[in-house]
Amino acid sequence: MNGQEKDIVSKNDKSRFFSRLKLGLKKTRGSLASGVMRVVNGSTKFGPELWEELEEVLLASDIGVPTMTWVMGELKKEMQESTVEKKEEIVQLLKELLFNALEEVQVDTAYPLEGPCVVMMIGVNGSGKTTTIGKLAARYKRQGELVMVAAGDTFRAAATEQLQAWAQRIDIPCVYQKKGTDPSAVAYDAVQSAVVKKMDRIFLDTAGRLQTNKNLMEELKKIKRVVKKVINEAPHEILLVLDASIGQNSLSQARLFNEALDVDGIVITKLDGSSKGGVVFSIVRELKLPVRFIGVGEQIDDLQPFDPRSFVEALFD
Numbered sequence: 001m002n003g004q005e006k007d008i009v010s011k012n013d014k015s016r017f018f019s020r021l022k023l024g025l026k027k028t029r030g031s032l033a034s035g036v037m038r039v040v041n042g043s044t045k046f047g048p049e050l051w052e053e054l055e056e057v058l059l060a061s062d063i064g065v066p067t068m069t070w071v072m073g074e075l076k077k078e079m080q081e082s083t084v085e086k087k088e089e090i091v092q093l094l095k096e097l098l099f100n101a102l103e104e105v106q107v108d109t110a111y112p113l114e115g116p117c118v119v120m121m122i123g124v125n126g127s128g129k130t131t132t133i134g135k136l137a138a139r140y141k142r143q144g145e146l147v148m149v150a151a152g153d154t155f156r157a158a159a160t161e162q163l164q165a166w167a168q169r170i171d172i173p174c175v176y177q178k179k180g181t182d183p184s185a186v187a188y189d190a191v192q193s194a195v196v197k198k199m200d201r202i203f204l205d206t207a208g209r210l211q212t213n214k215n216l217m218e219e220l221k222k223i224k225r226v227v228k229k230v231i232n233e234a235p236h237e238i239l240l241v242l243d244a245s246i247g248q249n250s251l252s253q254a255r256l257f258n259e260a261l262d263v264d265g266i267v268i269t270k271l272d273g274s275s276k277g278g279v280v281f282s283i284v285r286e287l288k289l290p291v292r293f294i295g296v297g298e299q300i301d302d303l304q305p306f307d308p309r310s311f312v313e314a315l316f317d
């Protein structure tokens with residue numbers, strides 16, 4: 001099977017998605033886009049003071065110093081080279097810069113031509129791994145795929161039950177073993193079962209917290225190694241789930257996980273509850289990792305594939 005997105009969305013769906021995205025980004029729009037508009041429409045004239053005001057707005061959205069510095073440098077360069085005279089034109093230039101930053105990093109995942117696509121979900125506790133698996137599983141099932149989930153968090157009480165509840169709700173199989181089982185054994189059995197049952201996709205849930213961070217990384221690495229024994233190319237995708245509300249702190253988290261596991265893509269959750277959505281730009285630009293999905297709410301449909309153009313448009317709309 002071809003694991004690529006095969007979304008055929010109607011115009012109606014598109015506008016519904018966009019409205020949902022806009023609503024989910026309301027808080028970041030308040031910090032970033034509304035701030036930019038305020039500066040541009042304010043009384044400050046072109047010059048150092050205006051740049052300073054813009055810098056402050058960018059930082060308030062948690063875009064981070066390196067990305068802010070890059071944006072401002074590019075913006076000033078473009079302003080010098082072009083014949084921009086009106087302050088309002090800054091908005092369009094800024095939008096294009098932000099869009100280009102997101103566009104630069106493309107998804108590069110080797111999807112299987114046959115057999116199940118194995119997706120491993122990782123991230124610190126509470127970031128939204130299990131919820132994201134539930135939402136994604138529902139999404140792919142709706143697209144006609146045979147989807148399975150596996151409860152690889154055997155450490156935390158009720159973690160398995162949480163995933164089972166999602167599986168029941170969506171009506172898909174959930175592979176699990178008793179609490180305390182080696183998670184890589186669960187993953188091994190689950191991937192084997194997915195092969196036998198001719199599943200199109202299997203999501204491996206993992207723990208977010210163990211006794212130490214080192215233990216967690218070692219456990220995740222082991223799961224990755226063990227899964228390879230069943231399917232050499234697996235896991236086809238390792239998705240790191242980051243909670244938008246922690247803003248710039250998610251960068252250090254991402255670096256840690258990426259070093260240990262070589263992450264393929266990012267899922268950013270809880271954008272709806274955060275004004276720190278500017279962090280999306282620094283994650284992509286500084287870590288060179290593509291954002292695959294964003295979470296804009298707790299409901300099953302509140303997870304959207306990340307589209308740089310829609311994201312920037314929804315922010316500034």
Ligand SMILES: Nc1nc2c(ncn2[C@@H]2O[C@H](COP(=O)(O)OP(=O)(O)OP(=O)(O)O)[C@@H](O)[C@H]2O)c(=O)[nH]1
Pocket residue numbers: 123124125126127128129130131132153156159206207208209241268269270271272273294295296297298302
């Ligand atoms: N508002 C909002 N809440 C979300 C989103 N994604 C997840 N959540 C909530 O975040 C909380 C934690 O989500 P989980 O999926 O349990 O997180 P986890 O990473 O599996 O956590 P552990 O299993 O403890 O490692 C839940 O209450 C979810 O409903 C989102 O996009 N928006």
Ligand SMILES: [Mg+2]
Pocket residue numbers: 129130131153159205206
């Ligand atoms: Mg979980």
